[in-house]
Amino acid sequence: MTAARVVHAQLHLLDRQVVRARDGRLVCKVDDLELALDDDGRPYVTAILMGPLALGPRVGGVLGRLMAGAARLLGATAPPRIPMEHVSRIAGAVHVGGDLEPPALEHWVRTHLVEPIPGARHENE
Amino acid sequence: MKKFLGITLGILTAIGGFVDIGDLVANALVGSRFGMSLAWVVLLGVLGICVFAEMSGRIAAVSRRAVFDLVRERLGPRAGLVNLGASFLILALTVAAEIGGAALALELATGVDYLVWVPAVAFAAWLVMWRVKFETLERVFGLAGLALVIFIVALWQLGPDWGQLWEQATRPAPPRDEGLPTYFYYAIALLGGAMTPYEVFFFSSGGVEEKWTRRDLSVARANVLVGFPLGGLLSLAIAACAATVFLPAHVQVDSLGQMVLPVALGAGQVGLALVILGVFAATFGATLEVALSSGYSLSQYFGWQWGKFVRPREAARFHATILVVVIVATALVLTTIDPIMVTEYSLVFAAAALPLTYLPVLLIANDRDYMQDKVNGRFSNTLGTAFMILLIVVSIAAIPLMLATKAGQ
Amino acid sequence: MRMSDLIARPVVDSAGEVVGQVADVRLVQDGPMLRQVQHAFRVAGLIVVTRHTGRLFGYERGPAVKGPWLVRKVLRALHRNTRYVTWEQVGGIDGQDIVLRVTKDRLPAVSWLYREGGP
Numbered sequence: 084m085t086a087a088r089v090v091h092a093q094l095h096l097l098d099r100q101v102v103r104a105r106d107g108r109l110v111c112k113v114d115d116l117e118l119a120l121d122d123d124g125r126p127y128v129t130a131i132l133m134g135p136l137a138l139g140p141r142v143g144g145v146l147g148r149l150m151a152g153a154a155r156l157l158g159a160t161a162p163p164r165i166p167m168e169h170v171s172r173i174a175g176a177v178h179v180g181g182d183l184e185p186p187a188l189e190h191w192v193r194t195h196l197v198e199p200i201p202g203a204r205h206e207n208e
Numbered sequence: 209m210k211k212f213l214g215i216t217l218g219i220l221t222a223i224g225g226f227v228d229i230g231d232l233v234a235n236a237l238v239g240s241r242f243g244m245s246l247a248w249v250v251l252l253g254v255l256g257i258c259v260f261a262e263m264s265g266r267i268a269a270v271s272r273r274a275v276f277d278l279v280r281e282r283l284g285p286r287a288g289l290v291n292l293g294a295s296f297l298i299l300a301l302t303v304a305a306e307i308g309g310a311a312l313a314l315e316l317a318t319g320v321d322y323l324v325w326v327p328a329v330a331f332a333a334w335l336v337m338w339r340v341k342f343e344t345l346e347r348v349f350g351l352a353g354l355a356l357v358i359f360i361v362a363l364w365q366l367g368p369d370w371g372q373l374w375e376q377a378t379r380p381a382p383p384r385d386e387g388l389p390t391y392f393y394y395a396i397a398l399l400g401g402a403m404t405p406y407e408v409f410f411f412s413s414g415g416v417e418e419k420w421t422r423r424d425l426s427v428a429r430a431n432v433l434v435g436f437p438l439g440g441l442l443s444l445a446i447a448a449c450a451a452t453v454f455l456p457a458h459v460q461v462d463s464l465g466q467m468v469l470p471v472a473l474g475a476g477q478v479g480l481a482l483v484i485l486g487v488f489a490a491t492f493g494a495t496l497e498v499a500l501s502s503g504y505s506l507s508q509y510f511g512w513q514w515g516k517f518v519r520p521r522e523a524a525r526f527h528a529t530i531l532v533v534v535i536v537a538t539a540l541v542l543t544t545i546d547p548i549m550v551t552e553y554s555l556v557f558a559a560a561a562l563p564l565t566y567l568p569v570l571l572i573a574n575d576r577d578y579m580q581d582k583v584n585g586r587f588s589n590t591l592g593t594a595f596m597i598l599l600i601v602v603s604i605a606a607i608p609l610m611l612a613t614k615a616g617q
Numbered sequence: 618m619r620m621s622d623l624i625a626r627p628v629v630d631s632a633g634e635v636v637g638q639v640a641d642v643r644l645v646q647d648g649p650m651l652r653q654v655q656h657a658f659r660v661a662g663l664i665v666v667t668r669h670t671g672r673l674f675g676y677e678r679g680p681a682v683k684g685p686w687l688v689r690k691v692l693r694a695l696h697r698n699t700r701y702v703t704w705e706q707v708g709g710i711d712g713q714d715i716v717l718r719v720t721k722d723r724l725p726a727v728s729w730l731y732r733e734g735g736p
Contacts, residue, residue: 205519
């Protein structure tokens with residue numbers, strides 16, 4: 084076994100693109116990381132957090148509150164999370180496995196705005 | 209032929225940067241007031257955009273990450289959001305201007321008022337972005353924009369005093385009746401036009417759309433080395449035409465109709481038809497480039513699925529962004545705001561935000577996480593650093609100069 | 618708790634003196650097992666900057682960081698007072714501040730991470 088891998092939260096993880104390992108689809112950004120405490124009281128990373136409820140507090144100020152407020156208005160209570168055990172690779176993007184629900188906004192825009200337009204389900208010609 | 213079609217992304221990108229509606233008129237205006245004495249700025253701009261577009265193309269090919277991914281990652285959510293806000297505002301204004309420009313070209317061709325054409329142009333542009341494959345889009349509008357080469361032909365036919373043009377170009381100072389601040393104001397506007405950030409947004413996202421990999425690095429480089437110098441050449445030809453026809457007569461160009469006049473004088477009816485086609489293709493192509501860039505930058509900041517390489521329903525937020533931007537821009541042009549004036553202002557504001565886009569590109573091009581063995585060499589780094597310093601100076605000087613010269617009047 | 622609760626938080630030493638603020642968090646993959654698949658990334662220490670600028674642009678990679686010579690020089694000059702705090706030296710979080718168990722002068726410069734005899 085080689086030495087344990089070292090990464091820096093800000094430099095290597097936060098704000099990187101999250102990509103679905105299976106097909107390269109873009110999932111989200113690493114908007115924040117969730118921490119828990121181990122038996123010795125040391126924090127470790129348990130999940131990637133995404134969406135406005137994770138990003139808003141990091142942006143801060145009026146805009147940050149607006150972002151989080153808008154998400155709450157749409158019924159969100161906590162940011163969606165991707166457990167760290169699904170992370171398969173950390174490089175220029177963070178690659179994750181598993182199946183993920185499409186985010187609420189994407190779902191809403193898809194069903195209410197984009198799908199009613201003819202051609203939404205077709206490949207481009 | 210196939211090889212040639214591979215570089216249409218670079219050509220379309222450069223057309224949107226160097227000869228879109230704002231630059232078409234700005235180049236002619238500069239030619240009519242300053243002769244060729246600002247040609248060095250165009251050359252400098254070509255070099256600068258080549259350096260950074262090459263880096264962003266290389267990053268896209270090796271890591272599949274486009275420029276606004278890098279902006280968010282290196283600047284963080286706050287400064288990234290500042291850049292996003294500024295860029296997005298400029299992009300929306302520019303979409304409005306380009307739609308207006310394409311409609312003005314149709315007015316020149318048909319005599320029907322441009323406002324009638326605006327909704328049709330906007331709808332056609334949206335339809336292309338919704339339905340047409342990226343490669344087709346870039347080929348059709350990249351190649352059609354080449355009709356602007358008629359400016360080079362027209363310059364030849366006009367038979368200018370080449371010695372005098374050369375003398376203006378080699379003496380980088382304002383003519384006697386223009387002040388130094390105005391001269392530098394237009395220098396910044398030209399440099400800002402040559403290096404507008406949406407060129408690298410579009411170029412790098414286009415590389416991802418075309419699914420570039422390491423094997424396409426030479427294609428990426430060819431796109432850069434053909435596209436941008438060609439754009440620069442066209443913009444110099446426009447300025448030279450204006451310098452030949454308008455400078456001696458002390459006429460100041462400020463409309464599209466005046467700007468195409470030298471071609472009619474030099475290359476006749478056929479030339480005029482071609483130049484109007486070229487102006488339409490360039491502004492319509494720029495509409496696509498800029499509207500797609502607004503979708504790219506917003507999606508890449510938030511990490512949404514983007515691109516025309518998936519079905520529209522898979523990238524719903526990306527397509528919704530484009531739709532909203534096109535609608536808002538159309539509404540803006542229909543208020544009869546002058547589209548040419550809009551881009552002239554937004555160019556200068558864009559110049560103030562340049563370092564926020566190019567610094568992350570320079571940093572990531574050196575990052576082995578992204579680039580593995582394809583990091584910058586000493587040549588790219590030296591030029592990149594020199595341009596960073598220049599861009600910082602430009603970004604500080606841009607807005608004070610605009611206020612001091614009342615936007616170059 | 619979230620990572621953003623640690624980043625940008627002010628740090629004071631055991632004597633109550635201000636050290637700076639957290640610029641980045643060093644993670645080592647030797648934490649508890651996650652569903653028997655892989656080790657978790659555990660917080661090993663904090664990189665603390667004295668300036669308000671916050672972003673390090675990759676400076677924490679130490680001498681291995683590549684880049685244009687001038688940019689490297691500028692970053693190095695900006696961050697010459699950057700310190701490294703191991704998690705063991707952290708006493709706890711008191712209101713806004715992270716309070717250390719040691720005094721400021723006991724903290725190594727961040728470059729220590731990349732020297733022989735470092736962690």
